[in-house]
Amino acid sequence: MSKSSVNHVNDFTLKVATVNGTGSASANSLLMKSIFRMGVPVMGKNYFPSNIQGLPTWYEIRVTDPGHLTRSGDVHFMVAMNAETFAKDHAEVTPGGYLLYDSTWPRNRDLNRDDIHIIGVPLAEMVNQHFVEPRTRILMKNVAYVGALAGLLDLDLAVIEQLLKETFGERKAKLVKPNMEAVRIGYDYVLEHYDCPLPVRVERADMTRGHVVVDGNTTAALGAMLAGATVGAWYPITPSTSVMDAFSAFCGKYRKTEEGEREYVILQAEDELAAIGMVMGAGWMGARAFTATSGPGISLMNEFLSFGYYTETPAVIFDIQRVGPSTGMPTRTQQSDLMECAYAGHGDTRHICLYPADPAEAFDFSIRCFDLAEHFQTPVFLVSDLDIGMNEWMVPELKWDESYRPDRGKVLSAESLESLSGPFRRYMDPDKDGVPFRTLPGVHPAGAFFTRGSGHSKHGTYTEDAAEYQEVMDRKARKFLTAASHVPAPVIEYCNSTEVGGKKRVRPVRYGFLTVGSGDLAVREARHNLKEKGMEFDYCRVRAFPFTREVEDFIAEHEIVFVVEQNRDGQLKGMLLAELEPEAGKLVSILHYNGLPLASMHVESEVVDHLRKAEAS
Amino acid sequence: MSKSSVNHVNDFTLKVATVNGTGSASANSLLMKSIFRMGVPVMGKNYFPSNIQGLPTWYEIRVTDPGHLTRSGDVHFMVAMNAETFAKDHAEVTPGGYLLYDSTWPRNRDLNRDDIHIIGVPLAEMVNQHFVEPRTRILMKNVAYVGALAGLLDLDLAVIEQLLKETFGERKAKLVKPNMEAVRIGYDYVLEHYDCPLPVRVERADMTRGHVVVDGNTTAALGAMLAGATVGAWYPITPSTSVMDAFSAFCGKYRKTEEGEREYVILQAEDELAAIGMVMGAGWMGARAFTATSGPGISLMNEFLSFGYYTETPAVIFDIQRVGPSTGMPTRTQQSDLMECAYAGHGDTRHICLYPADPAEAFDFSIRCFDLAEHFQTPVFLVSDLDIGMNEWMVPELKWDESYRPDRGKVLSAESLESLSGPFRRYMDPDKDGVPFRTLPGVHPAGAFFTRGSGHSKHGTYTEDAAEYQEVMDRKARKFLTAASHVPAPVIEYCNSTEVGGKKRVRPVRYGFLTVGSGDLAVREARHNLKEKGMEFDYCRVRAFPFTREVEDFIAEHEIVFVVEQNRDGQLKGMLLAELEPEAGKLVSILHYNGLPLASMHVESEVVDHLRKAEAS
Amino acid sequence: MSFMKKPRAHHSDLPRNSLGYTIRDYEGGMSTLCAGCGHDSITAALIQACWELDIEPHRVAKMSGIGCSSKTPAYFLSQAHGINAVHGRMPSIATGANAANQHLHYLGVSGDGDSLSIGFGQFAHAIRRNVNMLYIIENNGVYGLTKGQFSASADVGSRAKYGQENEQPPIDPVLTAISLGCTFVARGFSGDKDQLVPLIQAGLRHRGFAMIDVISPCVAFNDHEGSTKSYAHTREYYHPAIHADFIPPREEIRTEYEKGKAMPVELHDGSTIVLRKIDVDHDPTNRAGAIAYLERHREAREIVTGLLYLEEEGKDLHAWNRTVGDSLVDTQSRSDAAAILEEIQAGYR
């Protein structure tokens, strides 16, 4: 073979192309998890179709440094199990890379690149010989390619077996054996026919200790449970559905009395308008309540979000973003609800938003959302996305802060109401932070007042008076200013920073990257690669709206700030411009919005392009 | 009397404070119209409560130059008919001004300013002596104050009588007599007891020729009828309801066959989600269709608006803005849906918006909306407000452009489909303007395709492919760019402009005003007053989103641009910043958002304040 | 205006209920509705019913949507928390609030536009969930607040103020509620307080969703000739089908009822409703029969009133959820959080 070979130990991307509904999802998960168990950092991303059975689906695994568990843009190893997408998959392999296919059937002669290595394994043939039942045959073909990959990439069969045991548990223990047989079928075949392991392979290491593999919908739900949310209302929508599934499972286990009584209520609403209404009702009553949805759901919630803002009712909304507009691509990722969430509703409305970058932060921010919602008596968004929410990420273990106490905000107790001298006034500003006191229904007659989305005075009474109306609106604006110093500050990293006498001193370079949410790792990897090419960038990841002082300073300090986000219209950039009024021309958009997670390669090339053009002109 | 007197012939503000549901609305309208008929420019604004009967209501009439028919902020004459608001109304009169009250009952002794003229007329007493029936007594008290004002302000009784005749028509002609008796009761009393006319009064002139008095909901409806809209779907909401009422009345008269068959369908939907769905359905079918609503309705339409944008379905939405957030103050005005309309929906969406300044422009723009919606195959907003929509404005007569032909956009006929060589492809860009061809249902089998809010390729087929999805989104972005050169350009006026050889040459001054919609006249009056004080401002009124080149240039040309808008958060300013990226600090907000129409005095004082502060620092 | 509380002077001569409250303690702000509006009569009935039931005013949660009818919770029980949702969406607010705290009395007031047009989906699904609340539709056949458009409850042939005739079939809240499985369905008339008060009391005591459709004429826009929701028309076609006497727990059922004509039904809290049939052909505990009965009278254009359907055995939201007895409002940080987190994460390695 004259062609070159990709030669990356513990540093490559593998992609599996299959058809959905065939059981490949669990095979792929097994593959990823076994690499993780071998102590090697790994990322797994699932690109699945919006149907139940029979359409193309891909799973992308990247093995690399812990800091770059993101799409690079390369594919070094393709497992091409889907005839329909074979041509495209075949074309996608990086030169020198590998392609494994099921050689039971002949493949199209035109599809035969000579710059990659093609590995045929007669999976169907072998599996069909070994298994009889049709459904089993379909499932086992997937397990067999895991076996083949184990041979080629040098995965540990003992690890695979252990994982199978854990998956099936005691109840289905007898399934382990046939699965291991299928693994062996693939494994033995490649060992016999190919030079195993390949130059691209996995080598045991110790780089995953203290980490877990988990998706961000699960961690957000876990956060909600531990933050003490007791009412969850939702309407099923991809990719948010697993939030409520996980919440339900956690509560079922940890939130029942000994008699099996539930200390929570989960309401499957008739639609998203009802879901947010239920959350508002529960929040008004004083419970911690939340909903999970995606773009179309947020659109439907607009009217109630405006109500929540104006009546100052706590509510937590998890928006797991997917590709818009409209139904868009429900199983693909995007960050295109940034503006919708921040300003949802008619009239002068604005909402606190937190932007997690990965499942670990989704856990932390989920808890923060409940605290902020009650502290500021307003709807608060956790703006996540499909990539964070549904893909399995390797992240540092979640930690519990023992000092955590829920911040229930300014709620008057029966005792304080008892000793109130005058009538209770709902919308005052006693502490000059814009945050009024509230009372809960049923607690004390002195706390009674009428919550209304129509004009109200600071006393909480109905008004159509110009000055009374404005007074309340102005206080709310002040409240939002206060919020800016309570939300998570951005993560900022400078290329040049020194510690002098315990104080950090920084010297900003010319250029900065600014990103949000799941853009994190791809931008970091791009930054790292660019540095190797001699180009330095400082880094800022915005973690909340309203934007904090630090974001403003970061922009001010740099000549150009590349704003990297996953939507077409540069929504984050637009918000930064509108809210912070930075110098003209300073913010430069790097956009990515085709539904796949951001790849570091894309960021890198866009920046290089921009700077080259700027130099040339 | 040592106090000064307001002495303004044909230049004053009169305000009437009454209780709603008592018939004062028609009395006030009579008052306004009679001034108009005397050839004197007049403005009438109605501040009414959000209920049916028994709450305070005001009517403000300003008599002034035709160019300043806007609120100034002063009240020279108060007709204080409402005991509940007497104190407030009494306090609002400009020193030297007048207050008329019903002296049947004694008034509170504390409320007795000595810097204004107080005029008592025993209206109830006189009316009750003259009329017997209780409901008539209530109604006639209002007519009687019109009579009193006729005496005090020197209004022409013949004009009033003529107006009453027209109002009652033949069918109710016998009501003219008692109404004129009531007028006389007030008139005779003031002539006997006061020195009539007062220094503040009306003098016949010839300044209203070629003008009409009309509200902007009526003109928008008229535009819709003449533009050929055939389907109107709506859900009642203040202040938009009269749009569909007027459309229905016009169609009932001009759109029926001789047999009484309707050439239109008006659908009272079950809510706003259904209303916009009906409009989308009719638009997809090929009809010109529209809805009228206000903020809460727009919030509910978000999901469908995203669908309309993404599927490229024509639709026209009239948003008659009211005070938000939430239910807010439904009978007060604001411009707080600017952002909501421009970006309504999740995902990367943006919508064409037209911003009329008065009822005349509402007529023109209503027609333009239908053309733009079909030309660009997308939802188009007429962003009006309560002030324009429900108040009666004196505007130049509406003119019909005989050359007008509806722009139905790129629709393939049965013939063109017949001769199509390949299959019809919905989302191509044949003319490189971003605008694809469309086909209508039922026309020809070759035109058939499936409209979907889910991912689609340029061929109109379902896709989950990253590149295919992006291609369509990119074309849509180009289409929006094209739209920027089709929407109405801003109205711009320079202080220094000269014509040299037929070409206009301008020399911008340092400062500019930029406003939108109903801010027009108040800003113009402020500009006029400031000029008298030696301060010059150029003027720009934005009339559409996307913003056109001229807006960008106007901002670039000035050191400071004062952006005057009627919302709290500076939404227009935010949009200008996000879309045009002007120099930092150049845009300065002047905001007004208490629900009353913008007053020129407010603009003036805010600008002066800002400049004074800027100088001091 | 609602903030103008009526003077709450102490009328020592007014009777007091067992909590020591006079009926004044159950009043609210001054009504801003039109003089003569049916809605105000319903407000009065609600005040009387709550006072007689000895309900602690502050243990009631009042809820409504948007409309003239939906304004009324501001006019009663000023010691109770109230919430005005957005238009048509009160049922979801009520569901969420009730989910969070099952120990209050939930009292929802809505209009025919609010419940049958924009809110029809939420209305139906709150019934499905059997949320424990009293839900009153103040039904005038029009949109009062937006000035007189037909609502979805307007009858075929009914005329609007300016003459248009409605041709679309009405949505009948009673028939709809019964067919959706509502466990307590009644109809009343704002002009018949004697009938209405015990219905309200029974509805408040019923565990589950109790719906009362109250015909409540709109004097401003729908009280003319030709309207089928006017005072005159309602009085003419008014047909009480059944009379419900509400009898609090521990109170003796004093009257002797003729057999077959009266039927005592015990509610979950021990109180009783004695149903006295006026029409013997109506069995308010038989769903199919109740529907058939309604259909027959609908064809005769009669407005049947009374407690039309009752099922006392249905599981309410908390019963089918198997919620603990406590309210779900309190959140303390869990002492075992770290342990739980560790246990859960063991599965993620």
Next chain:
Amino acid sequence: MSFMKKPRAHHSDLPRNSLGYTIRDYEGGMSTLCAGCGHDSITAALIQACWELDIEPHRVAKMSGIGCSSKTPAYFLSQAHGINAVHGRMPSIATGANAANQHLHYLGVSGDGDSLSIGFGQFAHAIRRNVNMLYIIENNGVYGLTKGQFSASADVGSRAKYGQENEQPPIDPVLTAISLGCTFVARGFSGDKDQLVPLIQAGLRHRGFAMIDVISPCVAFNDHEGSTKSYAHTREYYHPAIHADFIPPREEIRTEYEKGKAMPVELHDGSTIVLRKIDVDHDPTNRAGAIAYLERHREAREIVTGLLYLEEEGKDLHAWNRTVGDSLVDTQSRSDAAAILEEIQAGYR
């Protein structure tokens, strides 16, 4: 995928309808549903019904919401325009489209989630307006596309795939439609094409809103034991109440029907539906009777099918609007616009 059109080779041997089309001309893209999904059988029935009725394919407007069921319009009549609305909002799209052009055949396909949860309000109001369309609910008792949550049509006691039991009463589209005044109400089963095809044909010919609730098992998420929407359960409790033969205009009614057992109903276009009663106690033209009949069988857990209620006299949207005969799609500028404007403005001076 839907863009993979099936090969449309010319099968000269296939029978042709009076327009010269073979059944292949009524097909659409390849289905992407699960193998065995009931929805695909309904698609096949629709194709057959339209072919037999000699409908010009491009004169049909296909509409749907979101869900597996709502995907199916891509799988039939590829020569017809189609539109996938947002979730639950197809009725409004259909209403607007129909308002604009009454001359097409409107064929809506929805799911139980799409119509009875998020779309319940629109579904009810399209019925009220009597929009002239065929509206099919492909009812599987679950949300297929979002992977198996209970829908609002799930029966009490029905079990989900992983064991949870539904305790909320179902919304029955048939009962709901009848009580809302729907003029054509039927139920079918995806597994019984013989019954379904004539129902579809009659529904397409009916002037007004024709609703067919078709039980359509979801093999992926709701076809297990314990489910009341499985193939097995449906077959077991299947109860045809009435058989409807659709007979096109001008075709003779050939069979002699036994008196009292058969009932021919003429539709507005001259075609006829002959209703053969299997259950003699059911009268499909009597609303109250039909409801009572349904109630009786519901209690027995029986799934009654057939054309359950029919009213041929109701006015459809265009009849009550008194629309002109033309479609409302064409807009020309009016030559009299200036004069109209002048006339109107005369009143504004």
